[in-house]
Every structure is written in C-alpha cells, then in structure tokens.
Amino acid sequence: METPFPPFDPHGHEKEEDARGPRLREIPLRLMIPNIITILAICAGLTGVRLAFENRYELAVGMVLVAAFLDGIDGRIARLMKATSKFGAQMDSLADIVNFGVAPALVLYVFLLDQARSIGWIAALIYAIAAGLRLARFNVMDERQQKASWQSEYFVGVPAPAGALVVLLPVYLGFLGMAPTKGFAYAAAAYTVVIGLLLVSRLPVWSGKSGGSRVRRDLVLPLMLAVVLYVALLMSFTWEVLALTVVAYLCTLPFGAHSWKKKYGTLTVESVPADLHGEQPREDDFDRGL
Structure with a gap:
C-alpha cells in the first residue's frame, strides 16, 4: 500500500540535499x-x-x-x-x-465630521471607498501592455495622493481658526463627498508627467527659486500654504479638462475618439477600469 511518506532507511542514508533542507535564495x-x-x-x-x-x-x-x-x-x-x-x-x-x-x-x-454624526461618517466612508476604487482603476489601467499615449499626460479622475491632500482642507481651515461648528461639519461632509466623486470620475486631470514638457532655459533658475520660496513658506506658514495649494489645485482642474477637450473634443475620457497617435481605445478599456 502506497503512503505519502518516503520509505524509512534504517541505516540513515539520506541524500545530501535532503539533509541540508531547502536552500534559501539570498x-x-x-x-x-x-x-x-x-x-x-x-x-x-x-x-x-x-x-x-x-x-x-x-x-x-x-x-x-x-x-x-x-x-x-x-x-x-x-x-x-x-x-x-x-x-x-x-x-x-x-x-x-x-x-x-x-x-x-x-x-x-x-x-470635524463627527460633529455631523451619521452624515459625517457616511461622507468619510464614501471618500475611503472612492479612494479604493480609484486605486483599483489605476492599477488595472497601469497593467496594460499597450497603453494609450494620453496616459502619460492625463489621469482619469483626481489621483489618490492629490485627493488625500485636498480632502483635508477643512482640517487646514480649522487650524487657521475656523470653529468646528455643526454647520462647518455638514459643509465639510458635502465637500468630502465631492472630492470622493472627483476621485472616481472620468474627468481628465493633467498629470504633469509628459515627457514632452520643456522649460525655457531663461526660466530654469527663476523656477528653482520659486520652488525654494514655496518650501520656505510651507515650513513657516504650513496651514496657510497648504490651504492655498488645495484651492489652487482645484482651480487647475477645469484647465486640464479644457486642454483635453481641445485635443479630443470631449470633456470625459470614456468617449475619446483616438489618442494622439491614432490608436483607438478598446471598447472594454474603461469598463474594466471602472
């Protein structure tokens, strides 16, 4: 009768590799x-x-x-x-x-959102789930072997890292002295839901990763100084700078959508006719990517 165990050798003769056990790869x-x-x-x-x-x-x-x-x-x-x-x-x-x-x-x-009771918790849940869906869609699109050229220029919806920075705007305002009243909490809950919807939307958002981006030589040093100034202000006036950064970022979203519309003639990613190289997206591209 066969058994799942190797036969016992009374003389203790074992193969050398069996005695050493499995070799661990460094x-x-x-x-x-x-x-x-x-x-x-x-x-x-x-x-x-x-x-x-x-x-x-x-x-x-x-x-x-x-x-x-x-x-x-x-x-x-x-x-x-x-x-x-x-x-x-x-x-x-x-x-x-x-x-x-x-x-x-x-x-x-x-x-803050706990001041709005169940409404605040629902808003927090919506944002957290939206972030998960946004990341899942990004992973699906990023795993494709053949990618459309627009993917190097635009995100589909607000990216999750930016969403994390943007959704905390009510906290920044609270640090700046805005009282955490119930009215503020309900407004923050509505704002949180809006940011969650932006995460899972099909709004084209400029990514800034395009390899074709160039900076004029005479603007290199001023741009570097501007970055240094921004970091210095961020260290000195953290919450003011973060609040202004969020507002500025939200203001750029319509410009990204306008740029997309100018190239492709549509305001949403799902109905784009073709990318810059004439590649037609597959019908199920965006269904699989939510």
Whole structure:
C-alpha cells in the first residue's frame, strides 16, 4: 500500500540535499529598501490615525502627509534602484488604500465630521471607498501592455495622493481658526463627498508627467527659486500654504479638462475618439477600469 511518506532507511542514508533542507535564495539589500519605505509609509499613516484619536491633530495631519510623501516616492526609488518586484507592487497598493483613503478619512472624521454624526461618517466612508476604487482603476489601467499615449499626460479622475491632500482642507481651515461648528461639519461632509466623486470620475486631470514638457532655459533658475520660496513658506506658514495649494489645485482642474477637450473634443475620457497617435481605445478599456 502506497503512503505519502518516503520509505524509512534504517541505516540513515539520506541524500545530501535532503539533509541540508531547502536552500534559501539570498535577496540583495537594494530589493528591500523600497519595501521598507512602503512599510514606513503605512506606519506613518496609521500613527496619524492614532494621534487624531489622541486629539493631537497637527501631528496627525503631519504624519498623514509624511505617509503620502513616502508612498509617493517608494515606486520611483524602486525604479531608480532597479528593485521593482510584484511583491513590492502589491505592498504599494495596500499602502495606498491606507495612506490615501483610510487615514485621511479617519483624521477628518475625528477632527470635524463627527460633529455631523451619521452624515459625517457616511461622507468619510464614501471618500475611503472612492479612494479604493480609484486605486483599483489605476492599477488595472497601469497593467496594460499597450497603453494609450494620453496616459502619460492625463489621469482619469483626481489621483489618490492629490485627493488625500485636498480632502483635508477643512482640517487646514480649522487650524487657521475656523470653529468646528455643526454647520462647518455638514459643509465639510458635502465637500468630502465631492472630492470622493472627483476621485472616481472620468474627468481628465493633467498629470504633469509628459515627457514632452520643456522649460525655457531663461526660466530654469527663476523656477528653482520659486520652488525654494514655496518650501520656505510651507515650513513657516504650513496651514496657510497648504490651504492655498488645495484651492489652487482645484482651480487647475477645469484647465486640464479644457486642454483635453481641445485635443479630443470631449470633456470625459470614456468617449475619446483616438489618442494622439491614432490608436483607438478598446471598447472594454474603461469598463474594466471602472
């Protein structure tokens, strides 16, 4: 009768590879660095939630922004170090939903939306779920082997990292002295729902990643000085600069849609006739990408 176990050798003669056991493959340290950054981003996002429950709101928002920053650079560092992997991609996706969806929603709810009771919680849920759907759509579109040329110029809907920065605008205003009244809480709940809808919308949003972007030589130094000035102001007047940044970003959305309409003759991505190279999107491209 056959058994699933190997026959017993009373003399203890074993093959050399069986005695040693399975050989563990060594992994270069550079492959671990992006994953470590991703883990630190998750830790920062969850720590921001804890700080919010402890009523240390400024630190909480700071940790959420740090998490968003780390989550935004881990993929770029992986590509620069040639350390990309399927494991890292899955880790990054899990970190995205925590740092761009769950953490901002909970911090906003604890700071203000709880004043609106169930309405505030529903708004937080809508935003968190919308962020998850937005990230799932991005992953589906990013995995395609053949990508339309417009994908290097535009996002479909507001990207999740920008959504995390933008949705916290009521918190920035609260830090600037706006009282957390019930009226403000209901307005913030409506604002949160709108941002969630922008995440899952088909609004074309300029990505700024186009390889064709060029800066005139005489504008290079002024642009660098402008970046230094922005960072200096951000360090000195953090909440004022963040609030103005959010307002400025929201104001740019109509310009991105207008630019798209000028190129493709439509205001939504789903009905674009063809990309710049004449490639026709497949009928199920946007159905699979939500």
